[in-house]
Amino acid sequence: MDEMKEAISTLLAQVASLTEELKKQKEEVLILEGKNSDPVVVADKPLSKALTEFDLRQIATLPDCVKEIRPFTGEAARYPTWIRQAEAIVRDYEVARDKLIYRAVVLHLRSKIEGRADEMLISSDVADDDWPEVRKVLASNYEDKRNIGTLEYQMSMLVRGDGNL
Numbered sequence: 001m002d003e004m005k006e007a008i009s010t011l012l013a014q015v016a017s018l019t020e021e022l023k024k025q026k027e028e029v030l031i032l033e034g035k036n037s038d039p040v041v042v043a044d045k046p047l048s049k050a051l052t053e054f055d056l057r058q059i060a061t062l063p064d065c066v067k068e069i070r071p072f073t074g075e076a077a078r079y080p081t082w083i084r085q086a087e088a089i090v091r092d093y094e095v096a097r098d099k100l101i102y103r104a105v106v107l108h109l110r111s112k113i114e115g116r117a118d119e120m121l122i123s124s125d126v127a128d129d130d131w132p133e134v135r136k137v138l139a140s141n142y143e144d145k146r147n148i149g150t151l152e153y154q155m156s157m158l159v160r161g162d163g164n165l
Helices: 002-033 052-060 075-094 100-111 115-123 131-142 146-159
Strands: none
Touching: 075 100, 075 131, 100 131, 115 131
């Protein structure tokens, strides 16, 4: 008889546990569907996994092409060359956009922006690891905004006296 009571109490505890789990899952579905009017406190989950030794080693070993890119100080004449090099590097790491190495590359490129260009990014409140926004702010200030007609006119003005460039 005692065995039967024990088995019944174990079964009742399991049913109660399953009922509670089902209730939590139904609440989560309602939250996801936006149909729950009762505020439910959900325990915080970590946004990303902790860094492993491999992740840290990968970040610490940036390739030479990333490390050796020259700083950009805001000289408009150097912008086209610098941005082509930086864009090529970012394109190479685009496949790893959700990996730590991509963020490390972008932060390193951002650290190579100095002087007036750096001040401009700071005043624009651009996040250091937001490459598309960094690129956009730099482009709006340093890219050549002349149209083809203007460029043709300016080229024609460069013609020397003998008619040759």
